[in-house]
Amino acid sequence: MRRLTPALALGLTVLLAASHANAAPSHSTRDSYGTKATYAPGQNPRTYQRPPAGFTPVFTENVSRHGSRAATDGDDADLVLALWKKAEAAGALTAKGRELGPKVQALQSAMSAVGYGDLSGRGKREVHDTAVQMAKRLPGLFRKIAGDKEKIDVVSSGQGRAVDSANLYAAGLAGADPALKPLIGPTRTDVDLLYFHKAAGGAAYRDYLANDQRLASTLKSITDQPTTHRAxxxxxxxxxxxxxxxxxxxxxxxxxxxxxxxxxxxxxAMSDESPDGRGWGMERFIGKRDAAWFGYLSDVEDFYEKGPGFAGSDITYKMADVLLDDFFDKVEAKRDGSSDLGAELRFTHAEEIIPLAALMGLPGSTEGVTQERPYTYADNAWRGAAVAPLGSNVQWDVFRKGGTYLVRMLYNEKETAFKAGCRPIARNSAFYDLDELERCFGRAEGAS
Known part of the structure; x- marks a missing residue:
């Protein structure tokens, strides 16, 4: 979350603030963590649908956010500790407050030891386990990859935690089936594909963040209201x-x-580094209602800056076209016989997963808002903890029978329908004909 500046204390957009003043967010505890929520698979793999008779897996691809990590810097701990020391000197600590300083110091030391922004022990396990689950989900595919000596391409944003996630994922696959190890290429970097919010394709988006007055006034009016100050x-x-x-x-x-x-x-996200390996107990220092409110404010920023945003505008997610195009390109190349890849593995960040979810119309990411009726939990399904938790991923599994190719999508390892307007091969089926996906995403020749 952005830290408030004194300017944010000046005035409110009354209409927007009034719509929130009495609206404590409806939430689960997980929602209160926003996009810092740790990863959990969305479905028991034993309940996945079987492909139709005669279809065998021929390709898989994903895009994954890096795993759980330390905070990107020590600023929050520094701020809290400075205030804590001032209160200690003034004899102004409560009984619970006296516990806070040592706890924050220990957490800060642990994050510094891990490396600010780097994968924690939990994050490494999340990435490894997701790779192993892919291998277990598609054993026939990986036997075919090994037997046919097909390649497994691994690509990242080039940022440290994404590179580390890519390497750990590749190692997890190789550990599950050592025959894959020589087929897995070295992790390569593609900034335009997997860090597009900072690349050339994100120029208009960055201008929106810096200069859009509607965005600035909306964030200010939602954030700087009485509920925030009470919390x-x-x-x-x-x-x-x-x-x-x-x-x-x-x-x-x-x-x-x-x-x-x-x-x-x-x-x-730092639970493995806690003294007992079970967690830091930071929930002792903030009430559930207050955590929910600040979690909502974190979601507000991500919703407007990365997600569905304002209805009628695609500035926050249009740039994800490059990533969705790459998903289609890889499947189409497999169908056309121009690819020797068995798997394409991509590793990136929330700034890419969130707009991709909006572009694809994934669950919870389908509805923008108006300036007059802003984003609230009551009116909108978007939740950072569900859309892009740490370790979040989108995976397409591709199956073939003769000249027909079917695609199944997993979103955080849960079988997930493609956007409205895309027709599965049968009602409630998780499988879609590639031709149908090309049509409904406007890639087929003459598609409307």
Missing amino acids: ARDVLKKLFKGDFVDQLADTDRVAAATAVYNLYAIAP
């Missing part, structure tokens, strides 16, 4: 005595409470 005060008064909290400026209270929330949100 911030509630968070801090659990940790510091009332007089100490009251002496802080409004913006300082919100910044400090946001930092406490951010540590709460990242702590599960």
